Structure formats: structure tokens, C-alpha cells
Amino acid sequence: MTPAPGSPGDVLTLISAGSATTRSDLARLTGLARSTISQRVDALIERGLVEETESGESTGGRPPRQLRLHTEEHAFAGVDLGATHCRIALMDMSGDVLAECEDSLLIEEGPETVLAHVDGRLDRLLAEAGRPRAALRAIGMGVPGPVEFATGRPNNPPIMPGWNEYPIPEYFGGTAVLVDNDVNVMALGEHRNAFGDIRHLLFVKVGTGIGCGIVAEGTLHRGAQGSAGDIGHIRVNGHEEAGCRCGNSACLEAVAGGAAVARRLTELGVAAESGADVVALVQAGNTQALRLVREAGRLIGEVLASLVNFFNPEVIVIGGALSRVHEHLLAGIRETVYRRSLPLATHHLSIVPSRMGINAAALGAGILAIEHYLSPDNINRIVNA
Amino acid sequence: MTPAPGSPGDVLTLISAGSATTRSDLARLTGLARSTISQRVDALIERGLVEETESGESTGGRPPRQLRLHTEEHAFAGVDLGATHCRIALMDMSGDVLAECEDSLLIEEGPETVLAHVDGRLDRLLAEAGRPRAALRAIGMGVPGPVEFATGRPNNPPIMPGWNEYPIPEYFGGTAVLVDNDVNVMALGEHRNAFGDIRHLLFVKVGTGIGCGIVAEGTLHRGAQGSAGDIGHIRVNGHEEAGCRCGNSACLEAVAGGAAVARRLTELGVAAESGADVVALVQAGNTQALRLVREAGRLIGEVLASLVNFFNPEVIVIGGALSRVHEHLLAGIRETVYRRSLPLATHHLSIVPSRMGINAAALGAGILAIEHYLSPDNINRIVNA
DNA sequence: GGGCTTTGTTCGATCATCGACAGAAGTACG
DNA sequence: CGTACTTCTGTCGATGATCGAACAAAGCCC
Numbered sequence: 133m134t135p136a137p138g139s140p141g142d143v144l145t146l147i148s149a150g151s152a153t154t155r156s157d158l159a160r161l162t163g164l165a166r167s168t169i170s171q172r173v174d175a176l177i178e179r180g181l182v183e184e185t186e187s188g189e190s191t192g193g194r195p196p197r198q199l200r201l202h203t204e205e206h207a208f209a210g211v212d213l214g215a216t217h218c219r220i221a222l223m224d225m226s227g228d229v230l231a232e233c234e235d236s237l238l239i240e241e242g243p244e245t246v247l248a249h250v251d252g253r254l255d256r257l258l259a260e261a262g263r264p265r266a267a268l269r270a271i272g273m274g275v276p277g278p279v280e281f282a283t284g285r286p287n288n289p290p291i292m293p294g295w296n297e298y299p300i301p302e303y304f305g306g307t308a309v310l311v312d313n314d315v316n317v318m319a320l321g322e323h324r325n326a327f328g329d330i331r332h333l334l335f336v337k338v339g340t341g342i343g344c345g346i347v348a349e350g351t352l353h354r355g356a357q358g359s360a361g362d363i364g365h366i367r368v369n370g371h372e373e374a375g376c377r378c379g380n381s382a383c384l385e386a387v388a389g390g391a392a393v394a395r396r397l398t399e400l401g402v403a404a405e406s407g408a409d410v411v412a413l414v415q416a417g418n419t420q421a422l423r424l425v426r427e428a429g430r431l432i433g434e435v436l437a438s439l440v441n442f443f444n445p446e447v448i449v450i451g452g453a454l455s456r457v458h459e460h461l462l463a464g465i466r467e468t469v470y471r472r473s474l475p476l477a478t479h480h481l482s483i484v485p486s487r488m489g490i491n492a493a494a495l496g497a498g499i500l501a502i503e504h505y506l507s508p509d510n511i512n513r514i515v516n517a
Numbered sequence: 518m519t520p521a522p523g524s525p526g527d528v529l530t531l532i533s534a535g536s537a538t539t540r541s542d543l544a545r546l547t548g549l550a551r552s553t554i555s556q557r558v559d560a561l562i563e564r565g566l567v568e569e570t571e572s573g574e575s576t577g578g579r580p581p582r583q584l585r586l587h588t589e590e591h592a593f594a595g596v597d598l599g600a601t602h603c604r605i606a607l608m609d610m611s612g613d614v615l616a617e618c619e620d621s622l623l624i625e626e627g628p629e630t631v632l633a634h635v636d637g638r639l640d641r642l643l644a645e646a647g648r649p650r651a652a653l654r655a656i657g658m659g660v661p662g663p664v665e666f667a668t669g670r671p672n673n674p675p676i677m678p679g680w681n682e683y684p685i686p687e688y689f690g691g692t693a694v695l696v697d698n699d700v701n702v703m704a705l706g707e708h709r710n711a712f713g714d715i716r717h718l719l720f721v722k723v724g725t726g727i728g729c730g731i732v733a734e735g736t737l738h739r740g741a742q743g744s745a746g747d748i749g750h751i752r753v754n755g756h757e758e759a760g761c762r763c764g765n766s767a768c769l770e771a772v773a774g775g776a777a778v779a780r781r782l783t784e785l786g787v788a789a790e791s792g793a794d795v796v797a798l799v800q801a802g803n804t805q806a807l808r809l810v811r812e813a814g815r816l817i818g819e820v821l822a823s824l825v826n827f828f829n830p831e832v833i834v835i836g837g838a839l840s841r842v843h844e845h846l847l848a849g850i851r852e853t854v855y856r857r858s859l860p861l862a863t864h865h866l867s868i869v870p871s872r873m874g875i876n877a878a879a880l881g882a883g884i885l886a887i888e889h890y891l892s893p894d895n896i897n898r899i900v901n902a
Numbered sequence: 903g904g905g906c907t908t909t910g911t912t913c914g915a916t917c918a919t920c921g922a923c924a925g926a927a928g929t930a931c932g
Numbered sequence: 933c934g935t936a937c938t939t940c941t942g943t944c945g946a947t948g949a950t951c952g953a954a955c956a957a958a959g960c961c962c
Contacts, residue, residue, distance in 0.1 A: 156909065165951050170910065187958085193908020194958040278861055287861065332741050344827065348733055355829025356717050359861045366823040367857060369754050380857065438751040438820070439827055442729065444740025472752060472765065476663055476672065476744040541940065550920050555942065572927085578939020579927040 141508030141515070143172050144181060147199055148226070148506050149328075154188065154196035173199065175515050180205050181225075201225040207263045208505065210498025211250055211273040212314065215239055215291055215340075218249060221494040222257040225502060227324075230261040232494065239276065242294035247303045270308040270505045272497035273300065274317035278359050284311035287358065290377070310500045314493050315361055316352050318486075319345025321496025322449050326487040332445040335486075336363075337452035338432065338461065340407055342385040346443070364389065366435050384435050388428035390454050396424055407453040414457040422460055429464020436465060437472035444477050451486030458485035526893030526900070528557050529566060532584055533611070533891050534713075539581035558584065560900050565590050566610075586610040592648045593890065595883025596635055596658040597699065600624055600676055600725075603634065606879040607642040610887060612709075615646040617879065624661065627679035632688045655693040657886035658685065659702035659878045663744050669696035672743065675762070695885045699878050700746055701737050703871075704730025706881025707834050711872040717830040720871075721748075722837035723817065723846065724792055727770040731828070749774065751820050769820050773813035775839050781809055792838040799842040807845055814849020821850060822857035829862050836871030843870035 146152040158169045176182040183202040187195040203224040212219040218237040222230045277289025284301040301309035319335035335345040344361040346353040364385035365378050376386035390407020397404040413421035531537040544551045561567040568587040572580040588609040597604040603622040607615045662674025669686040686694035704720035720730040729746040731738040749770035750763050761771035775792020782789040798806035851868050
């Protein structure tokens with residue numbers, strides 16, 4: 133994955149990526165001498181970052197001692213804040229979930245209330261996992277709105293009253309807190325768990341609104357103002373009648389979002405209020421709902437066709453509430469994308485449903501926290517301290 | 518620009534970027550000891566990569582000796598191959614042009630003919646600049662079609678018959694040859710010469726066709742198959758009647774490209790065959806042409822509005838033949854983008870005409886070659902040899 | 903049990919880097 | 933005009949990281 137670096141903290145990166153599980157592997161991958169590797173691994177073990185497990189299988193000689201991230205003593209939290217829910221996953225350093233929870237919680241109650249709730253849940257989850265608060269190394273958080281990633285402040289979020297410019301990291305004192313848009317952390321979760329070797333990936337969340345997380349060269353592309361991926365307000369053909377909350381008309385999410393599909397169903401005499409209702413109707417076999425979901429897929433596909441030409445990704449992952457009925461949504465999307473995009477761009481393109489489902493955001497947020505902690509710079513700092 | 522690395526070849530990167538012009542600068546920027554810097558600079562001077570110029574101005578003590586890239590002894594070529602032309606710029610290591618040439622040349626004559634022409638011109642330009650062929654360190658080349666960058670082979674280019682899969686680098690023997698799409702090298706040229714500190718930039722070429730070069734995190738984004746930026750075949754609203762050479766209808770370049778505008782003018786009774794004719798008509802004050810160019814700008818703006826939401830660039834540069842009448846084209850583009858994109862994304866967005874004009878491609882291709890040669894890996898290899 | 907292979911550690915040698923010093927080349931000022 | 937001061941650059945011994953070789957450990961194969 134990584135080329136072949138030689139600096140100190142890079143050793144840990146290789147271990148965490150699973151590229152190397154023994155000292156010999158490390159020596160081969162980094163080009164450093166075995167003795168040097170041993171010395172570095174010792175330092176990492178001493179700091180509690182790496183542990184040795186039982187010996188592996190021999191390949192004809194002395195069996196190598198397996199190395200892995202130290203899964204005790206450290207903990208990381210991934211927080212998924214939605215408009216009406218809060219999910220938290222407590223993870224160890226290798227990304228395995230130690231404990232998790234899910235609550236109904238209105239984000240519009242404002243940062244103090246919501247973050248106090250999160251803080252309380254963190255204590256409970258840590259207790260459940262039997263780790264002290266001090267073991268919590270970093271917190272990742274996905275929120276439903278644009279965020280200035282560097283400072284962790286929401287940037288004029290439309291559905292988060294009271295959160296504008298609120299400095300979320302400061303609420304948690306000294307603990308490192310990484311805050312990002314929810315779609316971005318979902319994209320990250322999906323990429324790291326299921327598509328680690330894919331370089332360019334799009335994650336499209338189809339829920340009440342529609343958003344997109346962009347992975348370019350394996351890292352999140354956030355854009356100049358951190359608003360990249362906001363595809364919900366791209367104009368689609370021939371729906372000028374559909375007004376959008378943003379003030380324009382014919383926005384993608386005003387014609388193909390969960391709320392829009394529900395409204396159209398209601399107009400046809402089938403009662404539906406939200407994307408969840410739509411999903412229920414489709415699962416119950418309602419043909420009108422099924423047809424409209426597929427039609428929504430076509431509209432989304434039309435926008436994605438443009439983005440495929442522009443960005444040329446290898447994989448597009450479809451997630452969000454509506455993707456629970458992904459067969460129909462995907463059929464519509466695929467139909468349009470493969471017809472409207474250039475052959476060169478679609479030839480090796482896969483369009484697949486989310487593999488992480490409802491957990492993508494919390495897991496992705498946790499991964500954001502873990503990767504921050506395991507970044508070579510941070511590790512070098514810890515080891516040299 | 519670069520964070521604060523400490524490895525050997527990075528010193529040269531700082532010098533070439535203009536971030537450091539003296540040994541003291543280098544020590545401050547890299548954090549290395551002054552003695553270490555001196556030693557490295559000596560090595561670079563000995564290899565002929567860096568030279569000392571006359572002393573700079575004193576700031577109260579001994580004046581520092583200025584360092585810069587060694588501009589003699591090395592040469593780089595930037596080759597801009599279009600459908601009907603060939604421009605070559607011979608440059609020194611700092612990107613200054615030593616000699617250039619421009620010829621009419623049909624790319625459809627095939628690789629052997631065209632590359633032989635290029636090779637001959639290279640010899641002439643080198644002679645003009647008084648440097649031996651051996652001084653030519655690398656060649657960058659932009660071609661009008663998709664390219665597999667890693668191997669330098671065109672990938673099913675529509676307007677380059679005979680070039681498919683042709684291994685261009687092999688034609689030039691041992692010299693390093695970097696081949697890329699022409700729009701990509703234009704984007705690179707524009708970025709490096711005029712927008713070096715911008716992280717995310719789009720370069721849009723409006724000529725007979727329409728294409729886009731993407732700079733993300735300061736580097737070219739080529740996509741999974743190297744076809745990223747192919748925005749000419751994105752569908753636009755309400756022009757289903759316009760058939761495109763790609764087989765679809767309502768493609769952006771079928772309604773707003775130079776050829777399309779010329780065709781529409783002809784339909785209105787104003788004779789025009791190509792984008793160049795359109796430009797001439799606009800410059801002559803023809804109001805029909807002016808109106809259609811502005812209308813083309815609006816259509817392009819509609820597509821760009823989507824891409825701004827998706828990619829969130831800081832700057833969009835408009836280039837290509839039609840941009841010679843950029844006031845009108847830009848007016849149309851700006852009008853639509855600022856109306857249809859999200860405020861957060863447009864707030865700090867600039868949409869500007871190309872500063873490099875017709876030279877963008879050749880210069881960008883040359884920069885591709887220079888940056889390849891000056892990459893830390895390559896420099897370390899040279900110094901340690 | 904005795905080769906054989908692979909892994910991991912120990913230890914002296916080597917090389918890059920550092921810090922302190924001295925010299926170089928200017929300015930500021932009496 | 934000379935002296936103090938500042939800033940830049942090269943030299944040199946000390947230090948610390950890295951390496952390679954030798955050695956010990958731990959398995960397999962016969």
C-alpha cells in the first residue's frame with residue numbers, strides 16, 4: 133500500500149494496515165536491517181502500542197512472532213450524530229468494536245445538550261468495556277452538516293440550529309476530537325473496511341437528503357471550504373416544478389431524496405411521510421413505491437453519470453436509508469450511469485450497495501480517530517517522548 | 518508549501534519551489550543543522566544541480582549566498598501536440614523558456630511521422646539554445662486524447678488514428694518521457710505558473726471540444742482509468758436535439774463547444790466553420806456570435822455549477838480557443854455558476870481567464886518533465902550515484 | 903540427534919547529523 | 933578608520949542511528 137518508507141513511525145503504519153505481521157515482514161517492506169526493525173518494534177512494545185501474540189506458523193525455519201496493535205489499554209470513539217439519532221461505537225486500536233449504543237436524540241437541542249449526552253454515553257461504554265476514561269485516545273465525530281475540519285466547527289449547517297461555529301473539540305477538554313461531515317465519515321468507513329485497495333471511490337448517501345463522500349488517492353477530499361460532495365443541490369433535467377429548501381428548483385434531493393419520493397407517493401394516494409415509510413412500502417411490495425424508487429435511482433444516476441465522467445472513480449457505493457431497498461435503487465442508477473457515462477470510465481466501474489449499512493458512520497468516525505492517533509507524526513512524537 | 522521534511526532530495530525541492538534561496542533559509546525550513554545543509558548543498562552543487570549566484574543583500578551581517586537551480590547544462594522539453602499543430606518549448610530547470618517553435622502538423626499522420634517531426638525539432642531547439650542532446654533530461658508531452666499515464670500509451674483516442682496503445686516513450690530511447698492528456702498539462706501549467714498556492718483548481722478548456730483538468734491537493738487527479746475531467750459529454754438541460762459524435766445527445770460539447778457554436782451561427786445565416794471563426798466574428802463585433810458565445814458560457818456554467826458543488830475548488834480557470842473572447846464566455850459562466858451553486862462553495866470561488874493562453878500546454882508539459890526529474894526520489898538517486 | 907532454514911538478538915563498525923567554534927563578510931558607530 | 937556587532941558559512945570532534953556479521957533460538961526434515 134505505502135511505497136517503501138523508512139522513518140520511525142512508519143513501522144506502525146505497516147502493522148496497522150495489516151501489510152506486515154512479523155519483524156521479517158517489516159524488514160522486507162521497509163528495506164531496513166532486521167536489527168533496526170527489532171529496536172523500533174521494541175520501542176513500540178514498550179510504549180504499549182504493539183503486542184506480540186503466539187508464534188505463527190513456521191515456513192521451514194524458526195516460526196516468526198506475530199505482531200499486532202495492542203488492543204488493550206487504548207480506546208477510540210466513533211460518534212454518529214444524525215438529525216434524530218446518536219450512535220456511538222467504542223473501538224480498540226485495530227478498529228474492532230468493544231461496545232456500542234444507539235439513542236434517539238434531536239440534534240436541534242443544541243451542542244451543550246447533545247454533547248453532554250455523548251459524554252455520558254462515552255463513560256458508560258468505557259465502563260462496559262472495562263477501560264478507564266484515560267484510555268480514550270481520540271474521538272471521531274460525524275455531524276449532518278458542513279464542518280471546517282481543521283477546527284471542528286460546523287459551518288452554517290442548515291439542520292443544526294445553535295451549532296454554527298461551535299468549537300466541538302473544546303467540549304472534550306484535552307482529548308483529540310476530529311469532526312467531519314457525516315457523509316465523509318461514512319465514505320471513510322466504507323473505504324477502509326471494504327475497499328481498502330481502491331484509490332478513487334465515491335460514497336453516495338441517499339436518505340432524506342442526498343450527499344456524497346469523495347475518496348481520492350485513498351484520502352478524503354474535502355474541498356476548499358470543506359463543502360465538497362454536496363451533490364444534493366445539483367440540478368437535474370426536466371423537473372423545474374420541484375422547489376427545494378435551498379431556494380432553487382430541480383435540485384437532485386428535491387426530486388429523488390427520501391422526502392421527495394414520499395411526497396410524490398402521497399400525491400398518488402399512497403400515504404408516506406419519510407424515507408423510512410417509502411422503504412416499508414417497497415418491502416411490502418407496493419408497486420407505486422417500487423416504481424418511484426427506481427425512478428429516483430435514474431435521476432441520481434443522471435447526476436452520477438456526470439460525476440463519473442469528471443472524477444473517474446473505480447467504485448461507487450450507495451448507502452443511506454433508501455439503500456435498504458437497494459436492488460431497485462441500484463437498478464435505476466446503473467441503468468443511467470452505464471448509458472450516459474463514457475465507456476472508458478465505466479469499463480472498470482462497480483456500483484455496489486453499502487456493506488456497512490447503518491454502522492458506516494460510527495465506524496468511519498472511529499477510524500478517523502484511530503488514523504489520527506496512528507499517524508506517523510503522532511507516533512513519532514509518542515515514541516520520542 | 519511542503520510541511521517540514523528532512524530527507525536529502527527535499528532540499529532541492531525547496532530551492533526549486535522558491536521557498537528557500539539561501540542555506541540559512543533551508544536550515545530554518547527543514548529544521549536540519551546548518552552544517553548538514555551545507556554538506557547537502559555542496560553535493561547538489563557538485564552534481565551540477567544547484568549553483569551559487571552573486572551574494573544577496575545583507576540584513577545586518579554577512580550577506581547570504583543566493584542559491585538557485587543550475588540553469589546551464591540541463592534542458593527539458595514540453596511538447597504540445599494538438600489535432601493540427603505541434604508546439605515545443607525548450608526550458609531550463611527553473612522553467613524558463615530557452616527556445617520554442619510552432620508548426621502545423623496533423624496528428625492523424627500517425628506516431629512515427631509526428632514523433633520524427635518532434636525529434637527533429639528538438640535537435641534544432643537544442644542547437645538554438647546551445648546545448649547538446651545529452652543535456653535533455655526529460656520530455657513532457659500533452660496529446661489530445663486519453664492516455665495511460667504510467668506507460669505513456671494513448672487509450673482509444675478518438676481523434677488520433679494509429680496511436681492507440683502506441684508506446685510513445687520508447688520512441689525516444691533512454692530519455693524519460695511523460696505523456697498526459699493535453700488538458701491535464703494545461704491545468705498543470707496554469708497552476709504552477711499562476712496559482713501555485715491554490716490547493717484545488719479546475720482548468721476548463723473550451724475549444725472544438727470541452728475538457729477539464731483537475732488539480733486536487735496540488736497534484737493532477739487523473740482518475741482510475743486516466744479519463745478524469747472528460748466533461749465534454751456531460752448532459753445539459755433541454756438540448757435533446759443536439760446529437761454528439763459520441764452517440765449520445767445533449768452532450769455539453771455538442772451544444773457549447775466551438776464547433777457547435779459555429780454550426781448554430783451558420784444556421785442563423787452567419788458563415789462559420791470552426792471555433793476560430795467564432796472568435797473572429799465576436800472580435801469583429803457580430804452580435805449574433807456574441808450572444809451565442811455567452812449562451813455557450815451559460816451552458817458550460819450549468820455543468821460547472823454541478824462540479825463546484827461536488828468538488829469545491831478555489832479557482833476555475835477558463836482556457837482554450839474560445840477563451841480568447843473570454844469576457845463574454847466568462848460572463849455566461851459566472852452568471853450560472855453563482856446562481857446555481859451553493860453559497861458556501863461559491864463564496865471564495867474565483868472564475869478567471871487563462872493567464873498562460875496558447876502556451877499553457879507546452880509549458881505545462883515541460884513542467885511535468887521538470888517535476889519528474891526534480892522529484893526527491895530521482896534526485897536522491899542522482900546524488901547517491 | 904544432526905543438518906537445514908528462518909527468525910530474532912547482540913555487538914562492534916560506520917555513517918549521517920549535530921553543536922560548538924572559528925572564520926568570512928558585511929553593518930553600525932564612535 | 934578601527935572596533936564591536938550581526939549574520940552567514942565551513943570545520944571538526946562527539947553523538948546517535950543504522951548496518952552487517954556473527955550468534956542464539958526455534959522450528960522442520962531425515
